[in-house]
């Protein structure tokens with residue numbers, strides 16, 4: 001199985017993703033059939049637990065979209081849990097320093113290279129012990145993506161991007177705008193300039209850059225900007241807009 005970091009490293013069009021915020025196996029199953037390259041299962045801002053994420057992970061397992069889990073924080077306990085249930089790509093929010101990034105890498109690695117606890121016989125990640133190669137191949141299979149979404153992260157972006165084991169960096173416009181003093185206004189010129197700067201520094205580090213696009217048009221602009229992976233929408237947004245559009249179309 002090709003790791004997500006290997007897919008990111010390959011040439012080709014941007015990898016397009018859909019944010020899964022409904023915390024629901026059924027809708028994840030539907031979205032996994034829609035042709036996206038990846039699906040983001042949000043443990044930070046959605047009512048998800050390891051248990052609910054497991055159900056969504058199992059629902060999308062038959063399909064090609066890469067399941068990416070966003071942990072609520074860089075907590076090593078949660079990183080361990082999310083990896084043990086079988087996610088091989090994690091997105092970690094609010095990473096402001098290289099020290100934080102290094103700790104996240106360590107939490108994802110088994111000793112001697114890290115602190116991840118070993119549960120080879122009972123973890124879904126190892127096929128409940130049937131995948132004898134997992135322990136030694138885990139570091140190769142796992143992709144770690146850190147979020148750049150604060151003034152501090154911008155100031156430290158070169159050191160964060162250079163951190164060994166950080167495979168990609170993902171820009172969060174909502175939190176970045178808040179951190180820059182433009183809460184709720186990610187299209188503010190200062191925020192857009194910061195995004196451009198962050199992208200340039202990520203490129204300079206030779207790491208793949210991702211971003212949460214604000215609209216389909218913004219997604220197209222980010223493709224032109226050569227972001228390597230782009231979240232182009234959310235399940236909640238699709239449901240709400242579809243529901244609103246339908247009743248408006250029937251009433252009018």
Ligand SMILES: O=C(O)C(=O)C[C@H](O)[C@@H](O)CO
Nearest residue numbers: 045149172173174175176212
């Ligand atoms: O800061 C951001 O932007 C993100 O990290 C994406 C948001 O958290 C996502 O939930 C959409 O609001």
